[in-house]
Amino acid sequence: MLNSNPDISGFAATITSWQKVHGRQHLPWQGTQDPYRIWLSEIMLQQTQVATVIGYYQRFLARFPDIQTLAHASQDEVMPYWAGLGYYARARNLHRCAQVICQDWGGQFPLNSQDIATLPGIGRSTAAAIAAFSVQERSPIMDGNVKRVFTRYFGIEGITSERATEQVLWRTAEAVLDAAPPGLDMTAYTQGLMDLGSQCCTRSRPGCEVCPLLQHCYARIHARQHELPTPRKKKTSPxxxxxxxxxxxxxxxxxxxxxxxxxxxxxxxxxxxxxxxxxxxxxxxxxxxxxxxxxxxxxxxxxxxxxxxxxxxxxxxxxxxxxxxxxxxxxxxxxxxxxxxxxxxxxxxxxxxxxxxxx
Ligand code: SF4
Structure with a gap:
């Protein structure tokens, strides 16, 4: 970490306060603690923009309103509700996951991130997001948007998909939560990280002048926004x-x-x-x-x-x-x-x- 003066103890509270004023508040999957709905939105939002997901999310829920309905449907019934969203393994895993929850968990979505992460198609970050939004579990997330904020703010170099860099990112995210005050609103903090990365700390034109983290941000202070996250060498697609x-x-x-x-x-x-x-x-x-x-x-x-x-x-x-x-x-x-x-x-x-x- 290159940032010698990060505000670790104030980081989470700053993000939380910013989210409550500037973050997204009225998306169809917000304001619920139902892990089924939260899980569906998190899977749809992987690799896909919010604006695209909204219609798919609403149509999917209208047809499969709960985990039992999804588990008992055939894959042929599910796929038309995903067609056009791409990355179809997500839909197959979603369907398989619903069946596992009905078979092994009595139809109840598990509510802690360690159990959630054992389910098909759910990684550590998605599991933490589901647990944070549904039961306020204090676990960090680390998706593409969050990696961008953390690499820039803390000055973390290295390819973010490589294991060594990922470990530094996860450790930093855990340290931030350890240093945060008790009673932190995990819904606002988790959503705030996602919103800050997608709305303010964007890939090519970060809005540092309106960012709540600007005072202690390594990339802004050293004008290295365009060097972090460390770019991957471009491969030409076959x-x-x-x-x-x-x-x-x-x-x-x-x-x-x-x-x-x-x-x-x-x-x-x-x-x-x-x-x-x-x-x-x-x-x-x-x-x-x-x-x-x-x-x-x-x-x-x-x-x-x-x-x-x-x-x-x-x-x-x-x-x-x-x-x-x-x-x-x-x-x-x-x-x-x-x-x-x-x-x-x-x-x-x-x-x-x-x-x-x-x-
Ligand atoms: S100050 Fe700029 S680079 Fe730093 S976190 Fe905010 S938007 Fe990103």
């Missing part, structure tokens, strides 16, 4: 290609369920082909002589670890038997597409072809 086929039969489209785990595990994609030969064979199988396959405009979809170049093709054959596809495939009526769990680029392709199905 490029991958695939061909997708929109096979239409009257008012049905052929879709194929993706295997779990996998990038789109559990979702319904257009059939994908890695080679022109495989695509040609599929066009012959699902197309007709009267209407040759048409190549549509390509697109690029960016994943965390690679970029996928998609080349969509379109064939129509209104004389096929609907019962013919392989086991993982099914014909989906155009008016069911809206409620089908489609990966974002597949939805975009189908929306372009059949806008009325998504209206």
């Amino acid at each position: 490029e991958r290609q695939c061909r997708m086929l929109v096979a239409r039969n009257a008012d049905h489209i052929l879709l194929e369920q993706q295997v779990s785990p996998g990038i789109w595990g559990g979702l319904w994609s257009l059939p994908r082909y890695d080679s022109d030969e495989d695509l040609q064979a599929a066009c012959c199988r699902w197309g007709s002589h009267d209407a040759p396959a048409q190549r549509m405009a390509g697109m690029v979809h960016v994943f965390t670890h690679f970029r996928l170049h998609i080349e969509p093709w379109y064939v129509v054959n209104n004389t096929l038997q609907l019962a013919e596809p392989a086991p993982a495939q099914r014909w989906v009526a155009l008016d069911e597409l809206r409620n089908t769990a489609l990966p974002a680029p597949v939805r975009k392709i189908l929306e372009g072809l059949f806008p009325a199905s998504f209206a």
Whole structure:
């Protein structure tokens, strides 16, 4: 830690006071102590902006209002409520977690962070946030926003995803809570850290002039805001290609369920082909002589670890038997597409072809 004069004992109280005036107060998952609702919001908010999450959160809760309803649903019922949010392992783990809570915890969400962290898809920081918001447990969180605030304020160098740096961050966060006054409002403190990182101590343009931590902040004093957190060396993403086929039969489209785990595990994609030969064979199988396959405009979809170049093709054959596809495939009526769990680029392709199905 490079900051030789941090205000450790006042840090948590400063954040808490700031949150009560400047932080977020009226999000749909605030003002509840229900760990189910808090857990759902925390999982949805991983890697996703608040504004995007709000609609998904409300629709999900309307369909799965409690843990029992979620546990007893099938994965096929759950995935449409996540389609478009990305990082689909989160949804599969959420569903699995609900089943574990019903089987092993009598349907009651555990209420301390150590127990919560044993559940599928819940790491230490998320477990601490759930326990802080639901029962005021005094445990630190350490997500991307919080790492940014801590590295800058305390002057902590090193790649934040590396173990040694993470350990320093966690130890610092524990020291802050140890030094904080008794009776600290853990809801306001935890929310305040998240809000300060996302609203004030932002990645490229931190608002130091209005930040409650400015007086003792190492990065501000030494003008090192843009050097902390220590940037990772940029890696170029590998490029991958695939061909997708929109096979239409009257008012049905052929879709194929993706295997779990996998990038789109559990979702319904257009059939994908890695080679022109495989695509040609599929066009012959699902197309007709009267209407040759048409190549549509390509697109690029960016994943965390690679970029996928998609080349969509379109064939129509209104004389096929609907019962013919392989086991993982099914014909989906155009008016069911809206409620089908489609990966974002597949939805975009189908929306372009059949806008009325998504209206
Ligand atoms: S003073 Fe600036 S760099 Fe420091 S915590 Fe506040 S916003 Fe971030």
